[in-house]
Amino acid sequence: xxxxxxxxxxxxxxxxxxxxxxxxKNPDGVGKVGNPICGDVMWLYIKVExxxxxxxxxxxxxxxxxxxxxxxxxxxxxTDLAKEKTLEEATKIDREEIVKSLGGxxxxxxxxxxxxxxxxxxAIYDYLSKNKRKIPKKLQxxxxxxxxxxxxxxxxYKEWIEIEEKMHKK
Amino acid sequence: MAKRRKIYxxxxxxxxxxxxxxxxxxxxxxxxxxxxxxxxxFGQEAKQALEKSRERVSNLMGAKPNEIIxxxxxxxxxxxxxxxxxxxxxxxGGGGFANHIIISSIEHPCIMESAKWLESQGFEITxxxxxxxxxxxxxxxxxxxxKGTILVSIIHASNETGTIQPIEEMGKIxxxxxxxxxxxxxxxxxxxxxxxxxxxxxxxxASSHKMYGPKGVACLFIREGTKIEPIxxxxxxxxxxxxSTVNVPGxxxxxxxxxxxxxxxxxxxxxxxxxxxxxxxxxxxxxEGAHLNGHPRKRLPNNANFWFEFVEGESMVIxxxxxxxxxxxxxACSSVKLEPSHVLLAIGLKREQAHxxxxxxLGRWTTEKEINYVLKVLPGIIKNLRKISPxxxxxxx
Numbered sequence: 001x002x003x004x005x006x007x008x009x010x011x012x013x014x015x016x017x018x019x020x021x022x023x024x025k026n027p028d029g030v031g032k033v034g035n036p037i038c039g040d041v042m043w044l045y046i047k048v049e050x051x052x053x054x055x056x057x058x059x060x061x062x063x064x065x066x067x068x069x070x071x072x073x074x075x076x077x078x079t080d081l082a083k084e085k086t087l088e089e090a091t092k093i094d095r096e097e098i099v100k101s102l103g104g105x106x107x108x109x110x111x112x113x114x115x116x117x118x119x120x121x122x123a124i125y126d127y128l129s130k131n132k133r134k135i136p137k138k139l140q141x142x143x144x145x146x147x148x149x150x151x152x153x154x155x156x157y158k159e160w161i162e163i164e165e166k167m168h169k170k
Numbered sequence: 171m172a173k174r175r176k177i178y179x180x181x182x183x184x185x186x187x188x189x190x191x192x193x194x195x196x197x198x199x200x201x202x203x204x205x206x207x208x209x210x211x212f213g214q215e216a217k218q219a220l221e222k223s224r225e226r227v228s229n230l231m232g233a234k235p236n237e238i239i240x241x242x243x244x245x246x247x248x249x250x251x252x253x254x255x256x257x258x259x260x261x262x263g264g265g266g267f268a269n270h271i272i273i274s275s276i277e278h279p280c281i282m283e284s285a286k287w288l289e290s291q292g293f294e295i296t297x298x299x300x301x302x303x304x305x306x307x308x309x310x311x312x313x314x315x316x317k318g319t320i321l322v323s324i325i326h327a328s329n330e331t332g333t334i335q336p337i338e339e340m341g342k343i344x345x346x347x348x349x350x351x352x353x354x355x356x357x358x359x360x361x362x363x364x365x366x367x368x369x370x371x372x373x374x375x376a377s378s379h380k381m382y383g384p385k386g387v388a389c390l391f392i393r394e395g396t397k398i399e400p401i402x403x404x405x406x407x408x409x410x411x412x413x414s415t416v417n418v419p420g421x422x423x424x425x426x427x428x429x430x431x432x433x434x435x436x437x438x439x440x441x442x443x444x445x446x447x448x449x450x451x452x453x454x455x456x457x458e459g460a461h462l463n464g465h466p467r468k469r470l471p472n473n474a475n476f477w478f479e480f481v482e483g484e485s486m487v488i489x490x491x492x493x494x495x496x497x498x499x500x501x502a503c504s505s506v507k508l509e510p511s512h513v514l515l516a517i518g519l520k521r522e523q524a525h526x527x528x529x530x531x532l533g534r535w536t537t538e539k540e541i542n543y544v545l546k547v548l549p550g551i552i553k554n555l556r557k558i559s560p561x562x563x564x565x566x567x
Binding site for chain 2: 015018072
């Protein structure tokens with residue numbers, strides 16, 4: 001048996017035992033994204049440190065996802081892909097790379113990989129803007145797109161999000 | 171690989187064919203294979219089986235045999251009911267007066283889509299709302315009926331929430347107003363008693379594969395004297411209402427399924443209701459943030475439908491599948507349209523709530539042991555998914 005439902009074994013493996021899930025205390029950057037169409041929500045946290053060469057590297061990464069099998073698997077795999085990468089390298093992780101590293105996704109679930117890539121981009125954007133750094137043009141464009149979608153999601157999950165935001169502040 | 175446990179709890183999707191049904195069908199494939207329309211003895215043998223089957227199916231709903239038309243699916247039956255009546259009555263109305271049809275907002279897609287198509291052809295459709303349990307108010311039916319209303323079609327029991335409608339009352343209202351009353355009884359036929367006369371039903375759709383018969387067979391009850399046009403034209407089988415060579419083995423199987431269920435319904439209802447209530451009680455007790463969808467009592471004896479806070483339906487379905495348990499969800503993530511179930515939205519669930527829905531439907535081979543196993547594993551599955559979810563209702567470990 002190579003597939004469960006329409007998912008590859010790799011997807012199921014990540015789904016059953018996701019890597020790096022949970023909330024991070026005092027993250028350096030947070031990316032909160034949601035898919036306004038299907039309703040999935042993904043929050044991603046990063047810790048950034050400088051390596052020996054002085055480059056900024058994602059030292060730790062965690063995610064929290066409310067969504068389907070594909071949403072959870074793509075969240076898990078992107079944390080693997082991004083860990084120990086420089087910010088510049090991590091920014092380049094795209095949907096194709098995510099889908100490829102999962103051995104494929106059903107066509108209707110490809111949007112989940114876009115969500116994961118968006119969450120990482122947002123976390124890096126958040127880190128850069130917090131530290132008043134120059135933000136690459138590509139990242140800025142992505143951010144503007146995501147902001148639009150976020151408004152939709154906020155409307156949908158207003159109560160749930162408010163409870164969690166309070167928790168973040170504690 | 172270790173032998174996988176297999177627990178089927180999706181009887182509302184389809185059922186296995188009862189071995190007694192298979193046995194009854196077998197002779198009609200290769201031995202008694204005749205075309206029921208042929209004059210010679212092969213054909214007459216098939217014709218006899220067909221008519222005997224018609225009698226058995228009609229018996230289970232208190233109808234006359236000649237009021238049963240066999241079709242290929244519930245979708246076909248429902249299409250025939252809506253379009254057939256619409257076309258027949260429109261020609262009576264003259265000048266487009268008789269063109270109004272009333273349905274509910276929780277119908278099966280084959281009614282929803284047929285109505286939408288009729289709308290595009292100039293018919294007027296009213297879609298009645300439901301309350302939080304998924305019940306249509308008969309008074310709403312009464313209020314919606316006007317001059318030019320030709321048909322009311324309300325689902326008997328919801329395929330999603332299992333809620334059973336007060337169709338007897340609706341039937342009475344329709345009869346009084348001279349409007350045809352159709353009910354989609356696909357989920358209820360064979361599970362709870364139905365009497366088309368007592369319930370004032372003019373048309374009723376039922377399907378074989380939801381009640382331990384084969385797939386590919388269904389029927390439409392059409393009360394004698396009801397004006398209806400065929401949608402399939404050809405050799406004039408089934409009193410000219412459904413041209414096609416009749417599917418004798420399938421129909422024989424459907425009839426046998428009716429015979430078995432007629433004998434066992436009362437006892438089986440009691441057994442399933444007990445198991446269902448154990449499941450519902452157990453889930454609501456053991457799992458925080460679990461809610462029942464549908465009416466607590468006015469529901470099919472085999473249906474339990476929940477929504478769970480902060481988790482998504484497809485994730486639960488696949489986790490359960492990995493443990494050998496088959497159930498279904500109304501979440502957007504499982505649908506090709508990425509839209510949550512229209513039924514769950516109609517009963518007032520928000521999108522994120524419908525997102526976490528789970529339907530478990532029990533059947534003839536469901537055991538208490540299986541229910542116990544589900545109650546044992548489900549809380550852990552939901553707990554683990556909540557650990558991954560950003561939403562936890564503010565409860566963090």
